[in-house]
Amino acid sequence: MSVRAGIVVTGTEVLTGRVADRNGPWVADRLLELGVELAHITICGDRPADIEAQLRFLAAEGVDLIVTSGGLGPTADDMTVEVVARFCDRELVLDTELEAKIAAILQHLMARFTGVDFDAVLAANRKQAMVPVGAHVLDPVGTAPGVVVAGSPTVLVLPGPPRELQAMWPAAVADEAFQQAIAGRTVYRQDTVRMFGLAESSLAETLREAESLPGFGDLEITTCLRRGEVEMVTRYEPQSAPAYTRLMDLIRSRHGDTLFSEDGSLVDDQVAGLLAGRRIATAESCTGGLLAARLTERAGSSAYVAGAVVAYANSAKADVLDVEPALIEQFGAVSQEVAEAMAAGALRRFGADTAVAITGIAGPGGGTEDKPVGTVWFCVMLGDGTTVSRSVRLPGDRADIRERSTTVAMHMLRRALLGLS
Template sequence: MSRPRAAIVVTGSELVRGDRNDLNGPFFAREALGLGVEPARITVVGDGPDELESVLREAIGTNELCLVSGGLGPTHDDRTVEIVAKVAGLDLRLDPALEQRIEKVSRLIADRLRRPYADFVPGVRKQATLPTGAVPLGPAGTAPGLVVEAGSCVVVVMPGPPAELRRLWPLALDTEPMRRVLADVRPPDRHVLRFYGVSESAVARALEEAGGDGDGVEATICARDFEIHVDLVADAGAQRRVDELAARLRDPLREYLFAEDERSVQEIVLEACRQRGFRLATAESCTGGLVAARLTEVPGSSEVFVGGVVAYADEVKRDELGVPTELLAEHGAVSGEVAAAMARGARARLGADVAVAVTGIAGPGGGTADKPVGLVHFHAVSPDDEVGLQFELPGERAWIRSRSAVTALHLVRRLLARSEHDQA
């Protein structure tokens, strides 16, 4: 049985202009696929009524499910609800119970802003006006979500702020129209293999030599966060084929395979340290704290991560990390020797067991013939081992810094894995 298809429509002129990145489309797609629904497409559209109506009309007319975010606010350019109603051929009606809930929140906002509630009344009534037969969700903030049937398509409309959308999503799943769409589907079997240090073309070649997809298995290769991910998604009864394909990919790419789950590299590093009772520190120059930021975005990282030093200037490298002045003078701040001294200094001065250091030239200026923009040195040290690495990463400043942060974490991962193997 074929899976139902979902069209995802993300509204907001600020997204079309590039002022903000879309987080809702990928969230909807991941959730849909996890439920057994095939994400057909993600469309980002501005707030213009003609463009929005055209996109919604196609999405609703050709899919079993349409997931929409944005355009539920109280202002004139929040048009999603009225256009959904127009496309579905439904009247708009005020929901008195929903109006009371939104009014309660709006009065609190009015009091906090010291404005008369009368200023909010038109917006409250607008947000409480829904297509006939719609199931209201929330609100989250003052914006409610809704689920409504438009012919053979179930339309889920959510607020634009990602936190509000994610808060209301479980409520949408619990509505009768959504339960009916999902009644006869099951989540697909999925296997992910994650590689680092190998090219996308090499992984594609290995996949082809392993037999490729088909026979109920869809294989996709994607570069994500400077890693190469292979996603194997299986229809019912095709799990054996997934297992065979994964096994044939492991052998030729084993040295690059670092995970077969969804954990980030920072989660893997923290867990490896936790299992061995290690404390972790960072010393960063060109990355400016990005390595530490990735580590501390993981809940519970404080059990392992003790802190970091952003040593941008040479005097900070010297005074805070103990890098010898003569080493800086002889080799320069961007060198393997200084990276090693930074890592050892962070480990000693922050009382850590493991430390990693990054120093490089992120550009756009500052490069020379001997040390071009994009040259980055890394060094990681543990109680029983250490390893250094040099990369030349041509590209723009933000790309070099982001790639360097990921590389530093993978260097720690490799060091810990090597140490563990040596002890086994």
């Protein structure tokens, strides 16, 4: 027996693509962790009829739990609670205790703005205190409370801002009606492995070969290309662990050279670990600082990131990284020589022991026959003199090439720090 769920994301700004939905994927992850099978995510605008149609669709598909996000704000286009009440056949009533809580929050918030008519704001926010009869209220994180309505399916109504939704999640999971809805869940194991430098179709070939392994049919495998890496995720019930072990033995024998993660770790995690005790600086041209931004994404990176120079203009390569102008003239800004000079400049300038340089043509202009758009030179240089340089030609548009370049750099860095060639 398993528990299935659906997620309803509301908001015209999400439906029309003006804002990327961050809630669907986040809730999906949480549900999977809980052992709940996610069947559908549906997205619609702020139209009551469309929201209701999606609720009815999910109920007809037999899901045990529906999680909605968005449409809890003070403006007239926010009406998820109203629609959910109708769908669950419950009346909406004013929760006066909740109303007082929201008023207190608003009073605090409004202190930041001048010239605001507080009574008008309160009136606008009163509808946020209307809840379906018998529903459980989840305390607001921003100004919007969440709601759990028990039933078949049970409906959990959460706010749209990801920060509020995420902060409210633990209270939602602890709710009794929520726990009842997911009581029959199966606990799955999920393992993720990642490869770099492998064609997805080569992996597909290996998986066809794996079909003859005992128990292979009990593994639910998905593969995808992601940021230039091939990711394979396998979901299975605990008793199928031996089949997964057999599969991994085969994968290791076929693709061991490209397999860099078997424990779900990202190359970013691995590089962060390898940089402990070191001091890194980057010298970037076409990536414009994206590699430094990626290295400093995680808390604690100040322990090993010294800094970066984005030398976008050629004069900046010379002035800030001491790249000889003659090198640029002779070999071009996108060349092994200039990449190495940039890395050496970064080492010196920041007193670092680890440097990565990137110089390439992100396009759409600037390509030549010899060096078409997508040509990128990389250099990793370590304090002990180790120097690894490499050029690649990356596919895609300007944004793809810039982002993919940071991935290539991370993998070169990983291999250099591990002492691999």
